[in-house]
Amino acid sequence: MATENKVPASQSGSWTSFLKSIASYNGDLASLTAPPFILSPVSLTEYSKFWAESTSEFVAPTLEQDPEQRFLKVVRWFIGTLREQYCSRNEKLGSEKKPLNPFLGEVFTGYWDNAEYGRTVLVSEQVSHHPPVTGYAIWNDDNKVQLQGYNGIKASLSTSAISVRQYGHAVLTLDSFGGEKYLITLPALHIEGILFGSPYVELEGKSFIQSTSGYKATIEYSGKGYFSGKKNTFKAKITPEGKPNDTLYTISGQWSGVSKIKDAKGKSTTFLDSKDVVVNQLQVKPTEEQSELESRRAWASVADAITQGNYELIHQEKSKLEVEQRVFRKREERDGKTWPRRWFAQTLVKDEPWYEQLSEKAGVVAGASASSSSSNAVKADRNTDTNWRFDRTLYEQNVIKADKNDTSKPDEIFNYVVELRNEDPVAGELDDDKGSLVPGTA
Numbered sequence: 424m425a426t427e428n429k430v431p432a433s434q435s436g437s438w439t440s441f442l443k444s445i446a447s448y449n450g451d452l453a454s455l456t457a458p459p460f461i462l463s464p465v466s467l468t469e470y471s472k473f474w475a476e477s478t479s480e481f482v483a484p485t486l487e488q489d490p491e492q493r494f495l496k497v498v499r500w501f502i503g504t505l506r507e508q509y510c511s512r513n514e515k516l517g518s519e520k521k522p523l524n525p526f527l528g529e530v531f532t533g534y535w536d537n538a539e540y541g542r543t544v545l546v547s548e549q550v551s552h553h554p555p556v557t558g559y560a561i562w563n564d565d566n567k568v569q570l571q572g573y574n575g576i577k578a579s580l581s582t583s584a585i586s587v588r589q590y591g592h593a594v595l596t597l598d599s600f601g602g603e604k605y606l607i608t609l610p611a612l613h614i615e616g617i618l619f620g621s622p623y624v625e626l627e628g629k630s631f632i633q634s635t636s637g638y639k640a641t642i643e644y645s646g647k648g649y650f651s652g653k654k655n656t657f658k659a660k661i662t663p664e665g666k667p668n669d670t671l672y673t674i675s676g677q678w679s680g681v682s683k684i685k686d687a688k689g690k691s692t693t694f695l696d697s698k699d700v701v702v703n704q705l706q707v708k709p710t711e712e713q714s715e716l717e718s719r720r721a722w723a724s725v726a727d728a729i730t731q732g733n734y735e736l737i738h739q740e741k742s743k744l745e746v747e748q749r750v751f752r753k754r755e756e757r758d759g760k761t762w763p764r765r766w767f768a769q770t771l772v773k774d775e776p777w778y779e780q781l782s783e784k785a786g787v788v789a790g791a792s793a794s795s796s797s798s799n800a801v802k803a804d805r806n807t808d809t810n811w812r813f814d815r816t817l818y819e820q821n822v823i824k825a826d827k828n829d830t831s832k833p834d835e836i837f838n839y840v841v842e843l844r845n846e847d848p849v850a851g852e853l854d855d856d857k858g859s860l861v862p863g864t865a
């Protein structure tokens with residue numbers, strides 16, 4: 424693991440300040456100001472793409488007729504996404520980076536075209552800023568498969584690492600099988616290597632996949648070779664409904680590399696080599712054709728400043744966005760308005776019996792933003808707890824308008840932004856500029 428100091432000499436002062444700020448950490452990772460070398464020019468809204476970068480793995484379950492084999496295909500697709508989700512920055516950029524913290528209403532969209540499987544569409548929207556929550560939906564109509572979900576993080580500090588618990592979940596729906604659903608909970612993680620300026624992610628604890636067809640996967644993660652002496656290891660147990668001790672299959676190995684599957688008779692074969700999973704490039708429209716609320720256009724100046732490693736410019740450009748967001752929130756508060764979500768809406772837990780049932784079978788607490796096992800004391804209330812759900816009708820209605828001169832398609836949300844901008848200023852709306860930046864950090 425990383426023991427070599429990777430902090431550029433020119434940024435060692437600001438890295439030391441950053442380490443000090445971690446010591447007085449208040450629970451909000453986004454508020455930690457970090458020097459440019461650790462910043463990513465990519466917004467968290469883009470991370471939703473990691474769920475479906477391999478079209479063939481994403482559609483594989485829907486092409487399988489046998490429910491048990493179908494479940495295994497879902498597990499295989501899920502395990503195959505982890506490498507890109509959790510170690511692609513490390514592999515491509517040398518360490519984990521601090522992503523851009525999306526603003527409320529920020530959207531990111533794209534698609535993958537595949538000669539055999541058709542088009543897979545991705546939409547991602549920042550549905551909450553405090554706490555930060557990103558909603559996403561990915562679908563392939565030709566193969567009647569849809570994934571949707573939302574996630575946020577809760578971080579805490581331990582001696583040398585930052586522990587991150589994810590809340591939210593993903594739901595895979597297969598319409599070819601009567602809307603068969605798979606509830607997918609999200610693993611906890613910790614960020615190691617911070618002291619040396621070389622953060623990397625390790626997964627920990629358990630996550631679950633529970634299907635309406637009755638199968639359950641309990642996936643246990645370990646970073647430091649607890650299971651096999653290798654990094655990024657996991658062990659998954661597949662059990663049928665109501666028979667937690669009747670293990671049908673055990674899958675184990677590295678989620679970033681090779682894993683094996685063993686059936687109940689002890690026969691073992693290769694399950695997956697994550698390095699062989701084909702990563703298809705997401706198609707995103709050119710920045711100049713995007714709306715002001717789309718990630719790459721909204722963050723373009725900040726991203727340029729990060730790429731240049733220009734301290735002052737990063738701060739200056741980020742501040743412009745942050746100040747406008749603060750002004751918007753103050754004006755909304757004064758006028759009793761709420762930011763209109765574009766494609767997602769909150770649904771009460773009690774109104775989704777399928778979700779309550781799957782959570783119960785998975786052994787996780789329904790609602791209460793939990794991805795944890797029920798042994799954790801999380802208070803849940805089905806009458807008040809909500810989940811963010813994608814609404815295809817909202818999606819069809821709420822187009823993103825890139826060209827302001829295009830009057831054929833009203834973009835209600837963009838019009839709302841224009842309204843907010845034109846509102847009378849709230850007294851003192853610019854007074855609380857945090858100004859908390861350590862020189863040379865963002």
Ligand code: HC3
Nearest residue numbers: 452455457461470508509519520521522587622
């Ligand atoms: C914790 C994390 C932000 C969240 C990232 C999530 C959980 C987002 C949803 C994806 O589906 C999965 C995923 C993968 C990686 C997670 C990131 C790893 C590091 C980043 C922190 C905010 C960065 C902190 C960097 C530091 C310590 C320098 O400030």
